[in-house]
Amino acid sequence: MGCKDLFDLQEVRNWRPYARPRWLRPSTDxxxxxxxxxxxxxxxxxxxxxxxxxxxxxxxQVTVIPDPDVEGRVLFALWHNxxxxxxxxxxxxxxxxxxxSEPVGRWKGKQSLRYPLxxxxxxxxxxxxxxxxxxxxxxxxxxxxLYYHEKTA
Numbered sequence: 843m844g845c846k847d848l849f850d851l852q853e854v855r856n857w858r859p860y861a862r863p864r865w866l867r868p869s870t871d872x873x874x875x876x877x878x879x880x881x882x883x884x885x886x887x888x889x890x891x892x893x894x895x896x897x898x899x900x901x902x903q904v905t906v907i908p909d910p911d912v913e914g915r916v917l918f919a920l921w922h923n924x925x926x927x928x929x930x931x932x933x934x935x936x937x938x939x940x941x942x943s944e945p946v947g948r949w950k951g952k953q954s955l956r957y958p959l960x961x962x963x964x965x966x967x968x969x970x971x972x973x974x975x976x977x978x979x980x981x982x983x984x985x986x987x988l989y990y991h992e993k994t995a
Contacts, residue, residue, distance in 0.1 A: 874982035884963035896920035915959035
């Protein structure tokens, strides 16, 4: 590389690292340990929120989003293939939850199942853990990425 090449890279010095949006506060833990933390997140989200869960490769994703336009607490279980959809449907049938058929605020999802979450945050966290284990087939040692949508002032 000559001096000219290094000079051409002057713009690189002005690059800034990508910052995550302020409204997403990530946390990562193992499935065996998330229920207590998830309970506190659900409690802080209030009485109206959406929880989106999914599996990406060998990790689970959980996003808690407070939304005053949603009545109650709603779980969106995203699926990526027919086998995953069937496993989720079977699990929800086993725990005797009826799906939500009407629209949920502004939230849509072609490849997601919508179910009400229990009003008790601890019970809701247990249900989410069960869905991650039995619906998505994740083990207790699987990494779970938790995201919480922070309200901006």
